[in-house]
Amino acid sequence: MKFKYILGFAFVVMLSVVYYEFNPEMYNFFPECPFHKFLHLDCPGCGSQRAIHSLLHGNIIQALNYNLLLVISLPFLLLHLLLKIFSYLCSEDYNLKIWHKPITPKIIFVVVVIFWISRNIPKEPFIYLAA
C-alpha cells in the first residue's frame, strides 16, 4: 500500500521534470488527445499538457489560456491531496466534506459540460477558452 504511493510520487516527479524540460508545443513525442485528433474538437482536457508546462514555468496567464478548467480545479485537487496526507499522518479525518454532498458532482458536471461546449464555439468571447 505504501509502496504504491511512493511509486506514484516518483512517477509524478518524473513527469513534472519531463513537462518542465520539454515544451509540448515544440516536441512531437507528447501524445495528442484522440478526441482532438479524430474529431478536431476540443475536449475538457485539451491543452492540459501545455498548461502544465506553462504552470511549471510560473506562467499562469498562458496556462489559463490553454486550459481554464485545469488551472481552476488544481487548487481544489491540491487541497484535497494535502488534507488526505495530513489526515493519514494524524490518523484523523480532515478530508473535505464537499465531495460527499449530493450537489457537488452535479455542479462539476454542469461546469465541465458548459466548458466543453463553449470552448468549441468559434466566436469572439469563446475562442479564448480553446486550447
Place this chain on the structure above:
Amino acid sequence: MEDQKPNEQTPFGQQPFGQTPFGNNPGPAPKNWLVESILVTLFCCLPFGIAGIVNAANVNSKYAMGDYAGAQAASAAAGKWTKIGFFVGIGVYVLYILFFVVLGMGGAMMSNYR
C-alpha cells in the same frame, strides 16, 4: 439459528429512538470516485471521466436518500468508468511513446545503414 428479537425491532411507522428520520445510514458512504473522475476528465482527454462524474452524482444523492445498495451499485459503476478512462488514457500514452520510440529507432538505424 438466528433467533428473532421482536423487542428490539421498532414497530412499523415509528422511528427508532435516537435516530433522525433521514439520517438512517447503515454504513459509511461508499467511495464516490469524484476526484478520480475529475482527474481523468482533465488529464486523459477522454469523455469517460464524465461518466464517472455522473455516477459520482448518483452515489451521493442515493446515499443522501438512504438508498445504500443503490449507492454501492453507483459507486461500482463510477469506479468502472473511471478505471476505463484511466487505463485507456495510459494505453494511448504508452502506445504513442512506443510508436515514437520505434520510429526513432528505425530512423537511427536507417541513418547508420546508409
